[in-house]
Amino acid sequence: MNNDKNLEIVSEILQGVTIVNSSFGSLYFRHLSQHQQREAISQTKFFEEEALSKGLPSKHQALREMIEHEMWSEDDEQQIKELTKEIENLKKINSQVFLPSKKKDIERDLKEKERILFSIESEKEGLLGLTAEKYSSNKIQKNIVSKILFYDRGFKKSVFDDLYANESLKEVEIYKLQKDFFQKFSDSSISTAVLSDYFSMYLPFCEDVLGVFGKPLKDLTSYQLKLISFGRYFLNIFKNTTKEIPENVAKDPELLINFYQNQRGDSRKNNGSSGDGGSTYFGATKEDIEQIKREDENAVDLSDAIKKKGGSLNMQQMMELHGL
Numbered sequence: 001m002n003n004d005k006n007l008e009i010v011s012e013i014l015q016g017v018t019i020v021n022s023s024f025g026s027l028y029f030r031h032l033s034q035h036q037q038r039e040a041i042s043q044t045k046f047f048e049e050e051a052l053s054k055g056l057p058s059k060h061q062a063l064r065e066m067i068e069h070e071m072w073s074e075d076d077e078q079q080i081k082e083l084t085k086e087i088e089n090l091k092k093i094n095s096q097v098f099l100p101s102k103k104k105d106i107e108r109d110l111k112e113k114e115r116i117l118f119s120i121e122s123e124k125e126g127l128l129g130l131t132a133e134k135y136s137s138n139k140i141q142k143n144i145v146s147k148i149l150f151y152d153r154g155f156k157k158s159v160f161d162d163l164y165a166n167e168s169l170k171e172v173e174i175y176k177l178q179k180d181f182f183q184k185f186s187d188s189s190i191s192t193a194v195l196s197d198y199f200s201m202y203l204p205f206c207e208d209v210l211g212v213f214g215k216p217l218k219d220l221t222s223y224q225l226k227l228i229s230f231g232r233y234f235l236n237i238f239k240n241t242t243k244e245i246p247e248n249v250a251k252d253p254e255l256l257i258n259f260y261q262n263q264r265g266d267s268r269k270n271n272g273s274s275g276d277g278g279s280t281y282f283g284a285t286k287e288d289i290e291q292i293k294r295e296d297e298n299a300v301d302l303s304d305a306i307k308k309k310g311g312s313l314n315m316q317q318m319m320e321l322h323g324l
Helices: 002-015 034-041 044-053 059-068 074-096 100-128 132-148 168-184 187-194 209-213 222-240 253-265 286-293 302-308 315-321
Strands: 017-022 025-030 272-274 279-281
Touching: 002 017, 002 168, 002 187, 002 222, 017 168, 025 132, 025 168, 034 132, 034 222, 044 132, 059 100, 059 132, 074 100, 074 253, 132 168, 187 222, 187 253, 209 222, 222 253
Parallel strands: none
Antiparallel strands: 017 025, 272 279
C-alpha cells in the first residue's frame, strides 16, 4: 500500500497534477508553481487587517482575555513552552545517539511529549475561537484551493465557480479531498517517496533539473522543488557516507539522516571507547551489541567481559580489550 502511495507521489509531482474521484466526477488538483504559492501566501497580512477591521481579536488579544477570565493560565502557556523545548532537545539527542535501545527509549518519550503538546494546543485553539490570524489562514487556504481544484485537466473550469451556498455536503467533500491532498504531499511523504524505488532512477540526475523536469529551476512547482531538493540532499549522503548503509535505513529519511549525522559526528566516541582490539559500549543491551557487530565485528560486550574476569577488570585487562 505504501509503495503504491510512493509511486503516486513521484508520478503526480513529475506531471504536476493529481486526479481524484468525487461524488460529482473526476477532479484535477493543479500543483502550484513557487510564484503562485508565494503570491497566495503574501496576502496573509491583508486578510489579518481585514479581520481586525471587522472586529475579530488578534491571537494575542484573545489569549489575554482567556487568561483574564481564567479560562487559561500563564502556567498553561509555560507548559507549552517547556514541552516545545523538551521536544526540540529530544530530537537533537536522538540524532546523536547510536545505541538502538537508547533510540527507542528516546523516541517513545518523544512521541508521548508530542501527544501531550498536541492535546494542550488543541484545547487552546478551541478556546481561542476565530482570531484574525485564523481568519487569514482560512482565507489563504480557500484562496489556494480555488486556484488548484478544477473539473478539467486544462485547469479552465474551477470547482468553486459553480459552488452554491446551499451545497454544504459538496463543500464538506471538497474540504476532505483538499485535506487529503495536502497531507499526501507533506514534506515527510515527499522525502519518503524520494528514497523509494520509484525515484531511484532519477536520484543520480538530481543535479540536472532540466534533464529531470525539462524546465529550469525557477519554473518548477513547489512540490517539484521539494522533490529535487530532498533528492540532492540524500544523493549527497549516499556519495559521502564511509560505511555501508543498511537497506532499511536507506529507505527511511529520518533513519538515513541520523545514520549520516552519527557517522559524521563520530557518535561512537560518546557511547563507548575504541582501539585496535575492539570497542566497548556502556549501557548496551544484547540486541545493541548484535546490531553493532554487524558493522564492527570486534565490538565487545563489557558486561560479559567483566563476568569472564571474575566480576572486575583491572587497568591492564581494560587496555587489552582495546588492543593497547
